[in-house]
Amino acid sequence: MKLLFCTTCEDIVTLGKSTNTCRCGATGGHYKEDGVNAIYYGPAIPIGFKNSEFVDAIRKQPEYGNGVEFTAFVIPKVCPSMVHKDYLDYVPVNGDRDYYEFYDGMMDEAEVQSRQKKLKNVFKDEE
Numbered sequence: 723m724k725l726l727f728c729t730t731c732e733d734i735v736t737l738g739k740s741t742n743t744c745r746c747g748a749t750g751g752h753y754k755e756d757g758v759n760a761i762y763y764g765p766a767i768p769i770g771f772k773n774s775e776f777v778d779a780i781r782k783q784p785e786y787g788n789g790v791e792f793t794a795f796v797i798p799k800v801c802p803s804m805v806h807k808d809y810l811d812y813v814p815v816n817g818d819r820d821y822y823e824f825y826d827g828m829m830d831e832a833e834v835q836s837r838q839k840k841l842k843n844v845f846k847d848e849e
Contacts, residue, residue, distance in 0.1 A: 723773055724797065724804065726751055726766040734769070737762075741814040752815045759803045763812040768797035768804045 726735040731746035737760050743750035744764075751762025762768065775792035782790045797804050 723771040723776060724753075724760050725769040725771075726762055726764075727769055729765040729767060735766075740816055750812070750814075759805070761805045761807055761812065763807050763809045766806075768801070770795050770797050 724737050726737065726744070726749050727733075728735065728744035728746065728749035730748040731744050733744035733746070733749075735742050735744050735749060735751065737751055737753050739753060741750050741752045744766075749762070749764030749766040751760055751766070753760050760768075772793040779790040779792040784790065
């Protein structure tokens with residue numbers, strides 16, 4: 723997963739098929755059709771997550787205590803999968819918002835599991 727950190731407003735932007743921008747509008751970008759390579763503009767620092775570790779951390783989210791760590795990294799300034807464009811050369815994209823359907827489904831499942839754990843704790847004498 724790739725994100726953009728805007729150095730102007732310090733917002734973090736998720737990338738999708740559509741152009742997403744930070745709250746000040748100075749930074750934005752989108753994934754190309756292949757879903758791996760991205761184009762972005764503005765004063766941004768690209769950030770990456772190891773998808774498999776991120777998914778595993780979500781699945782293992784504890785009810786209490788410390789969260790589950792996963793690997794995140796700053797993407798190099800020169801990286802073939804992250805193309806930086808000048809604002810005037812960037813062409814915004816209005817695509818399908820269902821790009822993160824996999825992650826949305828996973829988040830829904832995590833919410834269901836969380837509610838089940840809470841119910842289990844409330845009725846722990848009945849187990």
